[in-house]
Amino acid sequence: xxxxxxxxxxxxxxxxxxxxxxxxxxxxxxxxxxxxxxxxxxxxxxxxxxxxxxxxxxxxxxxxxxxxxxxxxxxxxxxxxxxxxxxxxxxxxxxxxxxxxxxxxxxxxxxxxxxxxxxxxxxxxxxxxxxxxxxxxxxxxxxxxxxxxxxxxxxxxxxxxxxxxxxxxxxxxxxxxxxxxxxxxxxxxxxxxxxxxxxxxxxxxxxxxxxxxxxxxxxxxxxxxxxxxxxxxxxxxxxxxxxxxxxxxx
Numbered sequence: 001x002x003x004x005x006x007x008x009x010x011x012x013x014x015x016x017x018x019x020x021x022x023x024x025x026x027x028x029x030x031x032x033x034x035x036x037x038x039x040x041x042x043x044x045x046x047x048x049x050x051x052x053x054x055x056x057x058x059x060x061x062x063x064x065x066x067x068x069x070x071x072x073x074x075x076x077x078x079x080x081x082x083x084x085x086x087x088x089x090x091x092x093x094x095x096x097x098x099x100x101x102x103x104x105x106x107x108x109x110x111x112x113x114x115x116x117x118x119x120x121x122x123x124x125x126x127x128x129x130x131x132x133x134x135x136x137x138x139x140x141x142x143x144x145x146x147x148x149x150x151x152x153x154x155x156x157x158x159x160x161x162x163x164x165x166x167x168x169x170x171x172x173x174x175x176x177x178x179x180x181x182x183x184x185x186x187x188x189x190x191x192x193x194x195x196x197x198x199x200x201x202x203x204x205x206x207x208x209x210x211x212x213x214x215x216x217x218x219x220x221x222x223x224x225x226x227x228x229x230x231x232x233x234x235x236x237x238x239x240x241x242x243x244x245x246x247x248x249x250x
């Protein structure tokens with residue numbers, strides 16, 4: 001099998017290649033790429049069989065790889081690699097895809113490669129990668145992916161208290177007390193979450209989880225008291241809509 005290691009860290013690429021050479025004789029040739037775009041070109045040019053794909057990379061996340069193969073036959077396997085265990089999502093555990101946590105354990109690596117060999121022999125790759133794409137779509141119905149300096153984090157919709165606009169940035173306030181500042185405007189997330197029934201925009205600067213409202217407060221014309229005791233304003237033109245929504249839902 002021809003393999004490629006796509007990872008922006010040179011040491012990580014070298015270490016993984018060493019492990020593969022020592023423990024996985026099924027791999028007969030190796031290619032390297034430090035960026036996803038370059039890796040995609042090599043996959044297409046050399047007809048790569050197996051892709052070891054880092055998730056956290058500067059320009060594109062490894063999770064975006066399938067976007068580069070729209071309407072094309074996918075005849076390679078993907079094994080995700082990452083240093084952050086929050087990416088260990090059941091959606092990755094499909095028969096066509098495996099997931100390795102850095103530092104990579106050689107026994108887990110051997111099992112992952114053996115799984116890839118087996119699936120190649122069954123000619124099941126394209127079907128299973130289509131299933132992976134569907135899993136990503138289903139995942140987006142309950143979780144949101146946020147770009148942060150260390151990579152991408154996935155947050156359940158229900159873990160969010162509210163979002164607050166800060167110019168071209170948005171701050172996510174979470175139920176566990178954490179907050180994440182994301183380099184995207186609030187409108188981006190309003191559009192992304194409009195299909196979720198638990199979010200409501202009471203003010204141009206806020207998007208809230210209605211499950212996290214503690215009370216309506218008449219102070220200063222009307223505010224919503226959230227579970228973390230934050231007062232979120234309701235725009236004057238939104239009050240009637242808000243009360244109609246509350247009556248309908250509760």
